[in-house]
Amino acid sequence: MFRAIAALILASTSAQTPATLTSTAPWWERVTVTVNDDGNAQSCVYKTSLQPTAAKECSVSGNEASAMKHAGASASKDQVTRITFERRFDPGARPEMAALQPGEVLLSSRMMALAIDGKGAVKHCTVVATSGTVTPQYGCDEATAERFEASAAAPQAQARSPEREGYMTILVYGHSEHVV
Numbered sequence: 582m583f584r585a586i587a588a589l590i591l592a593s594t595s596a597q598t599p600a601t602l603t604s605t606a607p608w609w610e611r612v613t614v615t616v617n618d619d620g621n622a623q624s625c626v627y628k629t630s631l632q633p634t635a636a637k638e639c640s641v642s643g644n645e646a647s648a649m650k651h652a653g654a655s656a657s658k659d660q661v662t663r664i665t666f667e668r669r670f671d672p673g674a675r676p677e678m679a680a681l682q683p684g685e686v687l688l689s690s691r692m693m694a695l696a697i698d699g700k701g702a703v704k705h706c707t708v709v710a711t712s713g714t715v716t717p718q719y720g721c722d723e724a725t726a727e728r729f730e731a732s733a734a735a736p737q738a739q740a741r742s743p744e745r746e747g748y749m750t751i752l753v754y755g756h757s758e759h760v761v
Contacts, residue, residue, distance in 0.1 A: 604729040611667040667752040689713030696744040701729040
């Protein structure tokens with residue numbers, strides 16, 4: 582069930598991403614979708630450390646949810662599954678891979694080293710670590726399409742300013758539980 586739902590989460594996150602990201606401080610964002618045993622999405626919640634005041638509801642189309650039913654997923658009745666797509670950014674040195682909470686199952690993770698120029702564009706991306714049984718749909722192509730905030734330097738200095746470095750970590754994990 583987890584693998585089929587993972588594609589659903591990845592499609593949901595792109596509309597939630599803020600227009601400009603910071604490359605000078607760590608941040609995270611996550612989309613969590615709760616799906617019942619019939620493959621129907623019950624809820625979708627987006628949270629980010631960039632706007633910590635409130636979680637936002639997100640939407641999942643019926644076609645994406647019903648596709649999970651036909652993906653050969655087997656689940657017992659009265660069970661719900663939460664799948665979370667999490668993206669973390671850490672400036673500077675390479676961070677340790679995040680530990681999951683008890684009961685969570687890692688579906689995939691990918692860590693990418695990024696070089697960000699003074700105009701906020703990702704100029705170089707290298708995958709430095711991967712794990713899990715599902716290939717994340719977010720990789721260097723998606724990371725290089727992101728826009729980070731521009732450097733505070735004067736416009737003439739931006740062209741000569743050194744690239745900022747950071748690490749983008751993508752995690753997809755799930756948790757199943759029985760409904761009482």
